[in-house]
Amino acid sequence: MRTFLIALALGCAAPLSCFADAFEERIGPCLACHGENGQSDKAEVPSLGAEPAFYLLIQLYLFREKQRRIEIMNDAAKDLTDEDLRRFSDFITKLPAPNPPQETPDPTRMERGWTLVQKYRCEFCHSRDLSGHDNVPRIAAQREDYLVKALREYKANTRPGYDATMAEVTQPIPDGDITELAYFLARLR
Numbered sequence: 001m002r003t004f005l006i007a008l009a010l011g012c013a014a015p016l017s018c019f020a021d022a023f024e025e026r027i028g029p030c031l032a033c034h035g036e037n038g039q040s041d042k043a044e045v046p047s048l049g050a051e052p053a054f055y056l057l058i059q060l061y062l063f064r065e066k067q068r069r070i071e072i073m074n075d076a077a078k079d080l081t082d083e084d085l086r087r088f089s090d091f092i093t094k095l096p097a098p099n100p101p102q103e104t105p106d107p108t109r110m111e112r113g114w115t116l117v118q119k120y121r122c123e124f125c126h127s128r129d130l131s132g133h134d135n136v137p138r139i140a141a142q143r144e145d146y147l148v149k150a151l152r153e154y155k156a157n158t159r160p161g162y163d164a165t166m167a168e169v170t171q172p173i174p175d176g177d178i179t180e181l182a183y184f185l186a187r188l189r
Helices: 002-034 053-064 071-077 082-093 107-119 122-126 144-155 165-170 175-186
Strands: none
Touching: 002 071, 002 082, 053 071, 053 082, 107 122, 107 175, 144 165, 144 175
């Protein structure tokens, strides 16, 4: 009986180890672009550390179903099962939040940025500290270039969301305010 239990334990441990290895291999390309430490170092590629798991799950689903079209993401997500989507989002949400750029921010621009956050009510959906929640992304300490790109795409209605909110709220925002918002948001601690 003891030999049987040992064989059973070894037999069960092997698939679990293989599954872990497979997950590590599958998450590797994600981390290569979005950052192993939750912070992307690639232009216009978002940092995903500390993003809400439900938000990540929705985004992965949209990529898998090609409802959000970015070819590299559509290809990466095309074979993911629903369980994979949950596992990837649960893993990524536990990565550390990105750090803002190290240089000292311009206090005038930071004050102006906070004024714009309030004017356009960003904190209404993204939380007062802009860390996001549920299906709303963290925008605090996000890459500045990515924020500019995303806001411009929402404004131009070339970036579909799963609802029309961002397209609506970005319509009245002049481009100068978009760059100031991105400057501020990227430098939040």
